[in-house]
Amino acid sequence: MFSGTHIIIYSTDPQADRTCLRDTLGLSFVDAGDGWLIFALPAAAEVAIHPHATSGAQEVYLICDDITATRDALEGAGLPSEPPSDEGWGILSGFTLPGGSRLRFYQPRHARPTG
DSSP states (O other): OOOOOOOOOOSHHHHHHHHHHIIIIIOOOEOSTOOOEEOOOOSSSOOOOOOOOSSOOEEEEOOOOOOHHHHHHHHHHOBBOOOOOOOOEEEEEEEEEETEEEEEEEEEEEOOOOO
């Protein structure tokens, strides 16, 4: 039924954030015109439904295999990350894009779906 996922990050400085995703994180991209970059994300994707007092909110988490190596790589690229926290289901961290949006990432401990 669906062939992919498109995630939007709203930013007060979209050019700086696009540059960060392209040059710092090394994500591949296409230019949809006029410098509007659309980035590829890792092929593995998941979605989960969590209970909440209200509906309508979403969060984006990037998944990594080694939280320490990922944090070191981000630091080496000039993107300091938050200290990791053990959440039981995984080890969580995050960083802030130049435009101010926070992206979180984690090393999962939970079972991961395939295909």
